[in-house]
Amino acid sequence: MASKRYATVDKRICVACGACENICPLGAIKVHKGCFAKVAQDKCVGCGKCEKVCPANSITMESRVNI
Amino acid sequence: MRKGLPGKQYYNGKQGEHMKTKKKHWYDYLWIWSIVYFALGFFNILFAWLGMVDFLLPLILAAFGGNKFFCNHLCGRGQLYCKLGGDLKCSRNKPTPKWMASKWFRYGFLIFFLAMFGNMVFQTYLVASGSENLREAIKLFWTFRIPWGWTYSGSIFPDWVAQFSFGFYSLMLTSLLIGLIVMIFFKPRTWCAFCPMGTMTQAICKLRNRKAISDK
Numbered sequence: 001m002a003s004k005r006y007a008t009v010d011k012r013i014c015v016a017c018g019a020c021e022n023i024c025p026l027g028a029i030k031v032h033k034g035c036f037a038k039v040a041q042d043k044c045v046g047c048g049k050c051e052k053v054c055p056a057n058s059i060t061m062e063s064r065v066n067i
Numbered sequence: 068m069r070k071g072l073p074g075k076q077y078y079n080g081k082q083g084e085h086m087k088t089k090k091k092h093w094y095d096y097l098w099i100w101s102i103v104y105f106a107l108g109f110f111n112i113l114f115a116w117l118g119m120v121d122f123l124l125p126l127i128l129a130a131f132g133g134n135k136f137f138c139n140h141l142c143g144r145g146q147l148y149c150k151l152g153g154d155l156k157c158s159r160n161k162p163t164p165k166w167m168a169s170k171w172f173r174y175g176f177l178i179f180f181l182a183m184f185g186n187m188v189f190q191t192y193l194v195a196s197g198s199e200n201l202r203e204a205i206k207l208f209w210t211f212r213i214p215w216g217w218t219y220s221g222s223i224f225p226d227w228v229a230q231f232s233f234g235f236y237s238l239m240l241t242s243l244l245i246g247l248i249v250m251i252f253f254k255p256r257t258w259c260a261f262c263p264m265g266t267m268t269q270a271i272c273k274l275r276n277r278k279a280i281s282d283k
Binding site for chain 2: 013015016017018019021022025027031032033034035036052053054055056057058
């Protein structure tokens with residue numbers, strides 16, 4: 001069973017700094033090829049730490065549609 | 068806390084895996100290097116040349132590796148901001164203003180930064196060619212000249228080597244201060260949103276990996 005929320009990244013404004021990757025307790029968010037961060041939705045528990053730390057405001061938490 | 072989570076998937080089976088991802092690496096301590104670098108500049112300005120590593124390594128990793136491993140793991144400055152703004156709570160932790168992380172501002176700042184870098188190289192050339200004398204001062208925010216003469220009293224190198232050191236250290240210190248200011252007002256790593264190195268390496272990565280990311 002998955003969490004209620006998960007993180008999503010706006011690729012267009014992500015600066016690929018890796019702040020989210022370093023704070024994620026589950027290793028669920030990684031910078032993809034130096035271009036933008038990518039979330040492994042099955043691993044993400046929706047804690048929101050990455051959203052708080054993102055300097056470009058590119059991460060938002062969303063509700064899972066079908067749990 | 069989270070009732071919806073059965074222990075199975077996130078706690079039991081994968082616990083070992085979590086521990087592994089949070090293992091400390093030697094490069095998690097590079098924030099110390101950042102402090103050491105700026106401290107050395109107060110004793111002998113020629114140490115400023117060491118900063119070229121922070122300048123070239125990200126570009127090399129981006130150009131040949133196609134990644135931002137430098138920004139993500141090796142940037143001592145980013146780690147320092149995390150320590151000061153995050154762990155020591157010296158940041159208001161407010162969202163970065165939108166314009167500050169926008170493409171226009173990022174690329175505008177990059178161009179400005181490169182222009183200032185070019186100007187610094189030109190000053191070095193003028194000293195090397197003998198048409199200008201070495202100025203033992205650093206310039207903060209490209210405006211305020213601060214005497215810095217105690218850090219240099221001649222060396223085996225020609226004058227232009229020292230001139231470059233003063234110029235480069237000015238650039239590094241100025242950008243550190245800008246980063247600290249935005250760290251206090253916004254998020255710890257707000258500097259990363261418009262860091263010229265970050266913009267440059269991301270642009271290189273996007274260009275290099277354009278095929279791989281276009282079908283995603």
